[in-house]
Amino acid sequence: MGDYLSGLWTVFEEYDVLAAFWVNIQLTFWAGLLALALGTVLAIMRISPIASLRFVGTAYVNILRNTPLTIIMTFMILALVFQLALQLSSNLSDSYFRFAVLGLAVYHASFVCEAIRSGVNTVPLGQAEAARAIGLPFMDSARLIILPQAFRGAIAPLGSVLIALMKNSTVAAAASVTTETASTMKVAIEFNPDYLMEIFGVFAIGWVILVIPVGLLTTWLSERLAVKR
Amino acid sequence: MSASVLFDSPGPRARALMTVFNIIGALALLAVVGWVVYLLYLKGQWSWTLWGPVFAGDFWVYYVWPGLQNTLRSAAFATVGAVVFGVILGMGRLAHNRVVRWTSGAIVEFFRAMPVLLLMIFLNLLLARMLPGLEDRLFMAVVVALVLYNGSVIAELVRSGVRNLPKGQGEAGLAVGLTPSQTLRSIQLPQALVAMLPALLSQLVVVLKDSALGQIIGYSELLRSAQIFGNAPPINNLQALLVAAVLFIVINWLLTVLAQRLSRRLSSRGRAAVAPTAIDAGAVAGAAPFTGGAGGRVGRV
Amino acid sequence: MRKHTTAVALTAASALALSACGTAEPGDTGGDGGDGGGETITIGIKYDQPGLGLQKGADYVGFDVDVAKYVADKLGYGEDQIEFVEAISANRETMLQNGDVDMIFATYSITDERKEVVEFAGPYFVAGQDLLVAADDDSITGPEDLEGKNLCSVTGSTSAERIKDEYAEGVELVERPGYSECVSALASGAVDAVTTDDIILAGLAAAQEDPTAFKVVGNPFSEENYGVGLPQGSTEQCEEINAAITEMIDDGTWEELVATHTDGTGYTANEELNPPEPAACA
Numbered sequence: 001m002g003d004y005l006s007g008l009w010t011v012f013e014e015y016d017v018l019a020a021f022w023v024n025i026q027l028t029f030w031a032g033l034l035a036l037a038l039g040t041v042l043a044i045m046r047i048s049p050i051a052s053l054r055f056v057g058t059a060y061v062n063i064l065r066n067t068p069l070t071i072i073m074t075f076m077i078l079a080l081v082f083q084l085a086l087q088l089s090s091n092l093s094d095s096y097f098r099f100a101v102l103g104l105a106v107y108h109a110s111f112v113c114e115a116i117r118s119g120v121n122t123v124p125l126g127q128a129e130a131a132r133a134i135g136l137p138f139m140d141s142a143r144l145i146i147l148p149q150a151f152r153g154a155i156a157p158l159g160s161v162l163i164a165l166m167k168n169s170t171v172a173a174a175a176s177v178t179t180e181t182a183s184t185m186k187v188a189i190e191f192n193p194d195y196l197m198e199i200f201g202v203f204a205i206g207w208v209i210l211v212i213p214v215g216l217l218t219t220w221l222s223e224r225l226a227v228k229r
Numbered sequence: 230m231s232a233s234v235l236f237d238s239p240g241p242r243a244r245a246l247m248t249v250f251n252i253i254g255a256l257a258l259l260a261v262v263g264w265v266v267y268l269l270y271l272k273g274q275w276s277w278t279l280w281g282p283v284f285a286g287d288f289w290v291y292y293v294w295p296g297l298q299n300t301l302r303s304a305a306f307a308t309v310g311a312v313v314f315g316v317i318l319g320m321g322r323l324a325h326n327r328v329v330r331w332t333s334g335a336i337v338e339f340f341r342a343m344p345v346l347l348l349m350i351f352l353n354l355l356l357a358r359m360l361p362g363l364e365d366r367l368f369m370a371v372v373v374a375l376v377l378y379n380g381s382v383i384a385e386l387v388r389s390g391v392r393n394l395p396k397g398q399g400e401a402g403l404a405v406g407l408t409p410s411q412t413l414r415s416i417q418l419p420q421a422l423v424a425m426l427p428a429l430l431s432q433l434v435v436v437l438k439d440s441a442l443g444q445i446i447g448y449s450e451l452l453r454s455a456q457i458f459g460n461a462p463p464i465n466n467l468q469a470l471l472v473a474a475v476l477f478i479v480i481n482w483l484l485t486v487l488a489q490r491l492s493r494r495l496s497s498r499g500r501a502a503v504a505p506t507a508i509d510a511g512a513v514a515g516a517a518p519f520t521g522g523a524g525g526r527v528g529r530v
Numbered sequence: 531m532r533k534h535t536t537a538v539a540l541t542a543a544s545a546l547a548l549s550a551c552g553t554a555e556p557g558d559t560g561g562d563g564g565d566g567g568g569e570t571i572t573i574g575i576k577y578d579q580p581g582l583g584l585q586k587g588a589d590y591v592g593f594d595v596d597v598a599k600y601v602a603d604k605l606g607y608g609e610d611q612i613e614f615v616e617a618i619s620a621n622r623e624t625m626l627q628n629g630d631v632d633m634i635f636a637t638y639s640i641t642d643e644r645k646e647v648v649e650f651a652g653p654y655f656v657a658g659q660d661l662l663v664a665a666d667d668d669s670i671t672g673p674e675d676l677e678g679k680n681l682c683s684v685t686g687s688t689s690a691e692r693i694k695d696e697y698a699e700g701v702e703l704v705e706r707p708g709y710s711e712c713v714s715a716l717a718s719g720a721v722d723a724v725t726t727d728d729i730i731l732a733g734l735a736a737a738q739e740d741p742t743a744f745k746v747v748g749n750p751f752s753e754e755n756y757g758v759g760l761p762q763g764s765t766e767q768c769e770e771i772n773a774a775i776t777e778m779i780d781d782g783t784w785e786e787l788v789a790t791h792t793d794g795t796g797y798t799a800n801e802e803l804n805p806p807e808p809a810a811c812a
Contacts, residue, residue, distance in 0.1 A: 272717075272718060278739065287587040290587075290588075291585070291587045291588050292585075353621075353624070354624065356628075357624045357627055357628040361627065361628050361629060362628065362629045363628065364630075366624075366628055366630060367621075444707075445707075446620075446621070447616065447618040447620070447621045449616060456578065456707060456708060457577045457578045457585050457616075457708075458585075459708075459710065459711075460578035460579075460580075460584075460708040460709070460710035460711070461578070461580065461584050461585065461586060461710075461737075462580055462737035462738070462739075463739055464710045464713065464714060464737065464738070466708075466710065466711055466714060
């Protein structure tokens with residue numbers, strides 16, 4: 001028993017679980033911000049009066065959300081780094097981290113866009129008609145009337161996108177970010193096969209602790225902030 | 230013209246202005262694309278030595294086709310498994326018995342919180358430990374991971390599908406003397422399943438995309454095959470990856486279109502389709518004044 | 531209505547039960563699991579390493595593949611009785627423990643850690659960890675020169691970690707799923723060097739359109755004994771394989787194979803250590 005516990009202790013001394021989760025949290029945070037910005041722009045494009053913008057927005061969403069994230073991540077590295085020789089930082093691991101953030105952001109932006117669009121659909125027709133009636137042009141009615149209500153209506157789907165983004169941040173492994181949880185767990189088990197269940201258990205609990213509060217929070221927020229009608 | 234209430238149909242001045250901006254936008258886009266193409270040209274990425282093999286028969290016969298078969302096979306089994314698992318769990322969550330309800334809820338919440346990649350890595354090692362000699366272990370690890378995650382998502386769909394049925398359906402069942410569980414099984418569930426069909430198709434897109442994670446544990450699906458091909462001389466990783474990406478996009482896009490058609494059809498038949506949205510915020514079928522189409526559809530992530 | 535749903539569920543369940551049957555080739559992991567006597571033998575190799583184990587259409591080529599064919603032949607399996615399966619580095623022990631494969635020839639270094647879970651025959655080749663750099667790069671002559679440089683290796687390999695731990699703490703590591711991707715990175719200047727065993731690097735350099743674009747530094751700093759991975763407790767088979775390897779070395783096939791597969795790379799095996807003498811089986 002003593003051996004067992006001390007063995008388990010050494011495993012988690014060598015592999016810093018908290019640091020691994022911190023990497024996933026950071027990936028999620030930055031990618032989430034970027035995806036929210038990009039997704040909002042895409043949503044505005046998709047409801048805008050200009051046909052070409054609508055086309056570009058629709059094409060973007062249809063292509064990106066139908067591509068496996070693994071491919072997007074691999075593409076980031078193979079095309080942008082290895083062929084176009086782009087660098088987002090002079091420090092190599094920072095650079096890969098940022099490419100992973102970028103990959104996660106461009107992928108999830110298409111889902112953010114669709115979530116906001118579904119939020120737009122919760123805004124009653126009369127709101128838009130009223131905006132038009134008082135003479136607001138498209139950008140003003142979108143900015144002042146439609147989007148503020150749409151965001152409130154979109155909190156629940158945006159919350160699911162956020163949760164998906166958190167979990168998908170493990171796919172950063174395909175963009176050479178090897179400090180995140182899935183890669184750390186793999187290596188930890190590889191060198192300590194006796195503690196298979198224990199190591200998975202610790203990482204699994206970590207994910208539950210991370211994901212479930214976010215789910216509860218967004219449900220609570222979406223109910224609280226919902227526009228009462 | 231445009232049915233949107235957010236703006237008027239553009240007049241002559243606006244149209245002229247739009248044309249100008251369209252041209253500027255197109256030129257800007259073209260410039261970026263041209264720059265990328267040029268950079269790739271500098272790296273020799275357009276040479277026929279690299280592109281030729283991608284169009285040759287060998288690539289399609291020995292890499293793409295076997296890889297695609299494995300991708301589709303794992304996705305097919307995972308979908309069937311996820312539906313079975315999801316319906317069982319979904320019924321569990323609606324069960325009368327508190328223990329059953331609570332256990333099903335815990336299982337659903339647990340697997341919905343797990344990254345699929347983490348599950349795959351773990352299952353690959355667990356299966357080797359628990360079932361030594363199991364054939365096709367990587368396939369099983371991929372399928373089981375997909376079943377556990379997507380089944381939990383489907384369980385939630387089943388639950389919301391049943392909840393969204395008119396109350397009278399359940400009451401009528403009870404009124405004719407069926408037990409609550411009989412009512413669930415023979416009256417509510419079948420209707421909920423039909424309403425769920427479009428959402429299930431969207432879930433298939435998720436399954437297909439996630440099956441590509443199998444590459445990371447060494448399952449020889451489409452992406453892995455493309456990688457192996459790209460690693461052989463003449464080293465054309467990028468070209469092979471692009472082909473794999475295009476195949477995935479086309480298949481998933483077709484499935485998405487199918488899901489949308491089905492959803493429209495179901496709602497025109499007067500049934501409240503569970504729109505393929507993650508949460509039903511956008512599922513005001515038929516009333517989508519701004520975005521066109523039947524309800525805003527949030528594809529699953 | 532209820533009958534209908536039951537039928538659907540049944541079909542689904544039986545479909546699931548059949549899941550283990552019918553596999554697409556290649557990537558087939560079937561295999562009789564037994565040793566000798568069976569009709570086929572399943573051998574794990576690399577699919578993505580030029581010069582050692584590489585899928586080329588329906589065929590597999592490379593030094594490891596040819597050694598595997600020779601050994602299998604001596605064990606009584608013709609070429610058409612061999613079933614090759616991809617064994618990525620991270621999966622090798624698991625595949626042997628699970629019985630997915632009968633043996634593994636996949637640049638599999640014999641280490642004490644691995645010996646605890648699998649058995650090794652051989653070694654049949656001794657390689658050394660080295661560096662691949664651009665042909666005109668004279669600034670890197672050994673692992674010590676990597677301080678502050680960018681280094682590429684494959685996912686799950688210990689070779690890059692070794693450099694970080696033992697030679698140059700300030701090295702920046704990149705991990706990719708295949709070595710060819712690392713070479714692409716080297717070609718574009720995204721990394722300064724690629725590290726793994728010298729024979730793999732030589733194969734990679736030779737696979738380039740311009741084989742003179744890169745050079746192996748030629749200053750190996752480890753000793754990698756490539757063994758034949760076997761499930762634990764296959765001492766008998768291990769001895770048969772060792773006999774086959776000894777025969778291969780004695781009859782000149784070994785030298786011929788090394789020459790064929792490193793042809794044009796300018797690589798010569800370390801003569802002090804090669805050809806190796808198979809170690810006694812456990």
